[in-house]
Amino acid sequence: MSKMAISLAGAIILIAGAGLLAMTGASRGQSDGARAGDPALGSHVADAKCAECHGADCNSSESQFPKLAGQSPAYLYRQLWAFRNGTRRSDIMAPIAADLGDADMANASSFYGKQSRKADAVKDQRLAAIGERIFFAGMPACAMCHRASGQRGMPVTGMMGGGMMERMPMMGMMADAPYLNGQHAAYIVDQLDRFASGARPSSTMMGRIAAALSEADKRAVAEYLSGLR
Structure with a gap:
């Protein structure tokens, strides 16, 4: 060799x-909550807060909005946390995330993680x-x-x-x-x-x-x- x-x-x-x-040190507290999310409850959060941009089937049709179907729940939770506290900036996502509690974020993340992404x-x-x-x-x-x-x-x-x-x-x-x-x-x-x-x-x-x-x-x-x- x-x-x-x-x-x-x-x-x-x-x-x-x-x-x-x-990632596990800095974001452990941010991402752990996603693993306990309830996808059934998360579907209601997604319908009310997310579907308009990210698609009713969780596969957005417009390329400026990412497809969330099949995404890692831990990653989604961490990004919502970042939008909410301002470490990741977005004029669109910041007010939406600010209106979500920890349970809402965990539930929505779990819901999206169970959907099927379309290539x-x-x-x-x-x-x-x-x-x-x-x-x-x-x-x-x-x-x-x-x-x-x-x-x-x-x-x-x-x-x-x-x-x-x-x-x-x-x-x-x-x-x-x-x-x-x-x-x-x-x-x-x-x-x-x-x-x-x-x-x-x-x-x-x-x-x-x-x-x-x-x-x-x-x-x-x-x-x-x-x-x-």
């Missing part, structure tokens, strides 16, 4: 570990193929934190060029990271732009990763993810 392979492996583990500690039709297969390589084989790979689909694991062989890390179960290590499969491509690009510019507060890791992506890379990754089921 080469020294370079060892260094790369160590960097990957350190990046994932540092991010996991930061978009891929418009450019060549671009999507490039995006797939970036998602799974970038340095660092998006798939280290983000789950792309329900069953697929991260092909660490491609990322590391084979060898010691083959078959390591590293796909989607961050429990609080959003699921990106089937999300609007335009929304993904917009959020990456916000991370890169600092308009959307984030961990240092996400800001740096987004800033390192070219506009072409962002579009490619977004095109790939938008078509995943």
Whole structure:
């Protein structure tokens, strides 16, 4: 095994570990409530507060509004918490979140987590193929934190060029990271732009990763993810 392979492996583990500690430490109190949510009660919150923008079937038809169906309840709860306390800014979401109690946020998050997300039709297969390589084989790979689909694991062989890390179960290590499969491509690009510019507060890791992506890379990754089921 080469020294370079060892260094790369160590960097990957350190990046994932540092991010996991930061998210579980800083946001544990924010995200734990989502796990006890009641989806039946959450459906009423969603109908009253969310459906107009995010869709009656939880799959928004307009790309400026993210699809919430099938999203991680822990992630949704954490984002509602951030909108409510002002750490994530939105003129639309801030007043809505301010009107929600902790139980409302937990219930709505649980409800959305149980719905089925509808993928978009891929418009450019060549671009999507490039995006797939970036998602799974970038340095660092998006798939280290983000789950792309329900069953697929991260092909660490491609990322590391084979060898010691083959078959390591590293796909989607961050429990609080959003699921990106089937999300609007335009929304993904917009959020990456916000991370890169600092308009959307984030961990240092996400800001740096987004800033390192070219506009072409962002579009490619977004095109790939938008078509995943």
